[in-house]
Amino acid sequence: MAYRPGGALATKIHMKHIAVATTEGYASRPGGAQAELLAEVNKHESERNLQLVLEEFRNYQEGVLPAGPGARSLTEFFAGIDTQLDAASATAPKTQRNDRDVLNLLTKRANVLHLGPANYCWFTDPSRALCLKLAGTPTADRPLIGMCDSARCPQATHHPGHRPVWAEHADRTKIFIGQLGTTRKTERxxxxxxxxxxxxxxxxxxxASTTDEESA
Known part of the structure; x- marks a missing residue:
């Protein structure tokens, strides 16, 4: 009914919904309020990802590097961006490189960024994603964050902002170990x-977060 001409309003009346937006949500009607909300959410996520990548690039420039299995790949990417910026500055010494110029170079990597509770996932190659291998879905177009083992996945990185989560996990696990009886060897x-x-x-x-100044 909702997909017929004038069907959204007819369905609203039939279902006794207060707002048409509710009906559009139930019907998943393209172009309705649901699609507009999804587009707005995706826009905010893209902007957030760009800012996160920019922050990590600035950290890289200050000597604060990523950690984790995917750290080398991300560091090499940042090094390439830094080289491009240096080359541009050399040819135009009077040009000030602002954040927008840098963001344009970081956009591609930001588009593959997915946030985990204790890591960043850089979903550049589905065939290398550990979560998809474990789930048996190697051709999926998004990672399965709930199955992420960031300590083993080659596309995962850890950053200073993730440290409290890992530290708290270590503390809680230590407490659980101390509470186990001597017979629970497998669990221990x-x-x-x-x-x-x-x-x-x-x-x-x-x-990775220790800069040269701190270690000196």
Missing amino acids: TRLQADYDRALRVVAEIDA
Whole structure:
């Protein structure tokens, strides 16, 4: 009914909805309020991702590097951007490179950024995504963040903002280990491995975040 001419209004009356937007949501009607909301959400997400990538690029320039399996790839990308900016400055020494110029160069990487609770996922190659391999869906066009194992996935990175999450996880896991009885060896082994991983991630973040001035 909703897809017929004038159907949205007819369906609203039939379903006794207060607003047409509610009917459009139920019908998933293209071009309705639902589509407008989704477009607005996607726009805000794109802007947020650009700002996050810019912040990490500025951190890279200050010597604060990413950590995690995907750190090398991201660092190489930032190095390439830095080289392009240096080359542009050399040919036009009087030109001031503003954030918009940098954002234009970072846009492609921002488009593949997905936020995890304790990592950034740079979904540049679905065939390398560990979550898709585990789920058996290697051709999916989005990562499965809920299945992310960022300590092993080659497209995941950890940054200083993720440190509190990993540190808290390590503290809680340590408490759970201390509460286990001596007979629960299997559970203790699993939790110990999880605890060791969390400590390793925290140590890697700390090491990558140490600038030359701090280590001097």
